[in-house]
Amino acid sequence: xxxxxxxxxxxxxxxxxxxxxxxxxxxxxxxxxxxxxxxxxxxxxxxxxxxxxxxxxxxxxxxxxxxxxxxxxxxxxxxxxxxxxxxxxxxxxxxxxxxxxxxxxxxxxxxxxxxxxxxxxxxxxxxxxxxxxxxxxxxxxxxxxxxxxxxxxxxxxxxxxxxxxxxxxxxxxxxxxxxxxxxxxxxxxxxxxxxxxxxxxxxxxxxxxxxxxxxxxxxxxxxxxxxxxxxxxxxxxxxxxxxxxxxxxxxxxxxxxxxxxxxxxxxxxxxxxxxxxxxxxxxxxxxxxxxxxxx
Amino acid sequence: xxxxxxxxxxxxxxxxxxxxxxxxxxxxxxxxxxxxxxxxxxxxxxxxxxxxxxxxxxxxxxxxxxxxxxxxxxxxxxxxxxxxxxxxxxxxxxxxxxxxxxxxxxxxxxxxxxxxxxxxxxxxxxxxxxxxxxxxxxxxxxxxxxxxxxxxxxxxxxxxxxxxxxxxxxxxxxxxxxxxxxxxxxxxxxxxxxxxxxxxxxxxxxxxxxxxxxxxxxxxxxxxxxxxxxxxxxxxxxxxxxxxxxxxxxxxxxxxxxxxx
Numbered sequence: 001x002x003x004x005x006x007x008x009x010x011x012x013x014x015x016x017x018x019x020x021x022x023x024x025x026x027x028x029x030x031x032x033x034x035x036x037x038x039x040x041x042x043x044x045x046x047x048x049x050x051x052x053x054x055x056x057x058x059x060x061x062x063x064x065x066x067x068x069x070x071x072x073x074x075x076x077x078x079x080x081x082x083x084x085x086x087x088x089x090x091x092x093x094x095x096x097x098x099x100x101x102x103x104x105x106x107x108x109x110x111x112x113x114x115x116x117x118x119x120x121x122x123x124x125x126x127x128x129x130x131x132x133x134x135x136x137x138x139x140x141x142x143x144x145x146x147x148x149x150x151x152x153x154x155x156x157x158x159x160x161x162x163x164x165x166x167x168x169x170x171x172x173x174x175x176x177x178x179x180x181x182x183x184x185x186x187x188x189x190x191x192x193x194x195x196x197x198x199x200x201x202x203x204x205x206x207x208x209x210x211x212x213x214x215x216x217x218x219x220x221x222x223x224x225x226x227x228x229x230x231x232x233x234x235x236x237x238x239x240x241x242x243x244x245x246x247x248x249x250x251x252x253x254x255x256x257x258x259x260x261x262x263x264x265x266x267x268x269x270x271x272x273x274x275x276x277x278x279x280x281x282x283x284x285x286x287x288x289x290x291x292x293x294x295x
Numbered sequence: 296x297x298x299x300x301x302x303x304x305x306x307x308x309x310x311x312x313x314x315x316x317x318x319x320x321x322x323x324x325x326x327x328x329x330x331x332x333x334x335x336x337x338x339x340x341x342x343x344x345x346x347x348x349x350x351x352x353x354x355x356x357x358x359x360x361x362x363x364x365x366x367x368x369x370x371x372x373x374x375x376x377x378x379x380x381x382x383x384x385x386x387x388x389x390x391x392x393x394x395x396x397x398x399x400x401x402x403x404x405x406x407x408x409x410x411x412x413x414x415x416x417x418x419x420x421x422x423x424x425x426x427x428x429x430x431x432x433x434x435x436x437x438x439x440x441x442x443x444x445x446x447x448x449x450x451x452x453x454x455x456x457x458x459x460x461x462x463x464x465x466x467x468x469x470x471x472x473x474x475x476x477x478x479x480x481x482x483x484x485x486x487x488x489x490x491x492x493x494x495x496x497x498x499x500x501x502x503x504x505x506x507x508x509x510x511x512x513x514x515x516x517x518x519x520x521x522x523x524x525x526x527x528x529x530x531x532x533x534x535x536x537x538x539x540x541x542x543x544x545x546x547x548x549x550x551x552x553x554x555x556x
Contacts, residue, residue: 029373056419076419084417092405095412101404103424105377125382125425127466128455134410141465149465179348180372294359295346 005171009225011041011274014195017225018047018160021070025111025156025191026054027163027184028236030078031244033176034059035164035197037232040277042068043270053111053156055104055182057236058252061087062269064097065262071098073156075107079249081293086256100135102126102153108183110156115189120152127151161191164233166215166241168198172223173205175215178239185218193224199241199288201228231278231287243292248281297525299479300325300542302498302552303435304533305525306482308333310389310433310475311341317430318342318371318386324357324541326389326435331536332529342380348372358539380430381422384470387431393417394442394449395434397492397512399456399473399485401427402449410451423454431472437546439478439509446511457490479546481506482522483514493517499524500554524552 009017015038018024028034039059042050049070054060056077063069065087077088091097102110103125113121122140126132132139132151142148163184167175174196176184188194202208205216232238235245235252248269255265271277278284307329311319319334319341321327327346331354334341345355350369371379380386392401403421407414426432432454436443452461455471462468473490476483482496493515494506503516525533533542543549 074419076421078418089416092413092416093408099410101410101420103420104422105381105425108374108377124428124467124470127428127463128452128458128461128468128471129420129424129427130410130452131420131424134451139463147465148467149463179370182373186374295355 007172007223007226008170008201009195009227011038011197011227011229014038014225014227015041015045015047017193017195018042020047021049022159023051023053023157025158025161025187026052026059027161027182027187028057028059029055029182030057030076031080031236031249032057033164033178033182033184033238034233034236035162036234036236037229037274038162038164038195038197039063040270040274043266044272053107053158055107056085056088058085058249061085064088064091066266069097071100073100073102073107075102075104079253081246082249082253086253087262090256101131102135103131106153107156108186109153111183111186111190113153113155114157115186118155120154122150123153124150156190158187158191159193161187161194163187163194164197164238166198166238167200167202167205167209168196168226169202169205169208170226172196172220172226173216174198174218174220174223174226175205175209175212176217177212177215177241181217188218188222191222194222195225195227196223197227197229197232199228199230199232199238201226229274231284234278234281234287237293239292242288243290245281245287245290297530297552298543299498299550299552300545301525301530301533302522303477303479303546304328304332304542305529306477306522307389307433307435307475308336310477311387312337314338314341314387314431316340316342316385318344318380320344320386320388322388322390323435323545324537325437325545326391327357328533328536328542329389330354332532335532336529344371354536356535357537357541377425381425382429384430387433387474388426389433389435391435391437392423392454394445395476396445396447396449396456398448398458399490399492400449400452400458400461401434401454401456402451404451404453406450420451420453427454427456427471427473428468429470431474433473433475434477436476436478439480439506441509441511444510444512457485480509487515487517491515496520496522498522498554499552500556
């Protein structure tokens with residue numbers, strides 16, 4: 001008899017699967033649905049020289065501040081209500097990271113190219129801007145009668161992707177609830193391996209939540225590991241479960257000005273352990289009950 | 296008396312007039328209220344989101360909503376946004392870049408320095424490259440100055456304009472469609488020779504000289520009128536969409552619609 005699938009891992013085991021120099025995709029969007037607990041676990045590790053691909057928020061800011069990022073592939077880095085991500089800005093203004101700056105839609109196009117095993121996908125996006133020249137993006141000519149010149153958006157193949165969802169089971173079936181899952185499924189499909197943190201880990205999704213099967217945004221064949229971490233998106237939001245922690249973001253942003261030194265504040269925003277971190281922000285019950293933002 | 300912000304909302308709403316069934320996106324309080332005003336008055340066929348992932352037929356008011364609950368008529372999460380609205384051209388966005396130049400090229404990414412080490416890092420290009428090559432765009436600037444309307448090209452070309460020097464041979468730029476620029480001083484369009492920027496109306500009490508002084512490049516004087524003041528009906532709609540008066544914070548000191556002499 002074959003062994004039942006069991007992809008459960010601890011956060012440390014997940015980060016143990018990553019290695020220096022990797023290209024790492026991080027799901028979510030700005031201050032929303034970010035796998036922050038896994039990002040914090042990276043921040044507690046010796047991992048370095050990462051190429052990070054993300055619709056960036058504090059995940060990118062923190063990894064930049066901690067010197068984990070060699071290169072960033074991004075279209076924006078923002079905390080939304082705090083438009084300019086202060087730690088990312090510091091890293092950029094210090095010339096500390098290489099970047100490939102892309103349009104939001106181009107970034108997903110690069111993930112899709114990677115997912116389909118293509119070297120590139122053609123697009124008009126980027127023509128007439130500085131993106132192509134700065135990013136070293138080449139053009140291709142349509143082989144058909146139109147002969148249109150298009151940008152060849154290179155595949156953004158990821159060594160690993162991290163996403164945070166509401167539910168998972170031990171075989172890697174996941175459910176991402178909430179109004180928008182952003183591009184999490186494309187991060188998963190673009191990655192050689194995808195690791196998931198979730199608010200609730202169940203034995204079998206078909207027994208626990210069969211009515212929400214539509215929330216299964218990506219097939220379990222793309223999922224290599226799952227870890228249950230309640231409040232794992234904090235301080236970002238995880239609709240419909242909880243909103244972002246603007247007080248925490250504000251403190252994080254203020255710390256970029258004063259004292260302005262990540263090593264002096266990393267304990268507070270990362271902590272020696274996830275339990276210690278969450279306790280510092282009022283405990284699991286508090287962070288998973290934060291109200292959803294109003295738009 | 297109406298405020299300058301309210302006058303700008305009405306002027307911005309004209310950008311969406313008769314657009315048809317496209318998604319009207321206004322980023323920031325004035326553009327967002329303008330899109331809502333357009334939908335509730337002259338162009339009801341516009342599509343609009345709740346600012347998140349759902350389509351609504353009744354524009355969602357700004358700020359805390361009390362008992363008001365948006366009613367969702369459709370779904371437009373980010374993935375579908377690119378598939379259905381941006382990359383198909385079925386959208387008109389009104390945004391506020393940090394810089395714009397005489398070609399309509401816009402920048403939201405960085406100021407000064409180099410790409411490797413910017414003097415000031417801002418948001419990043421966001422969706423500007425795709426928006427500007429695929430669907431109509433308009434702009435609102437609350438503080439018209441040469442720092443926004445820059446003398447040369449913008450520091451990083453994040454959105455496509457009409458600069459012939461930036462055209463790649465064989466590229467298809469037929470989707471580039473820059474419509475209206477509304478500022479705290481005037482309304483402009485891109486209908487001069489070679490898509491040059493023209494001033495088409497001045498806000499009450501503003502002169503063409505005021506505008507040129509606040510602009511880093513030459514403008515065409517095509518002024519036909521004074522920008523119309525909001526009607527009572529328009530003001531009532533604006534109030535219903537902005538019950539907390541967030542519009543008062545957009546233009547410095549929330550001046551009245553008519554500039555003091």
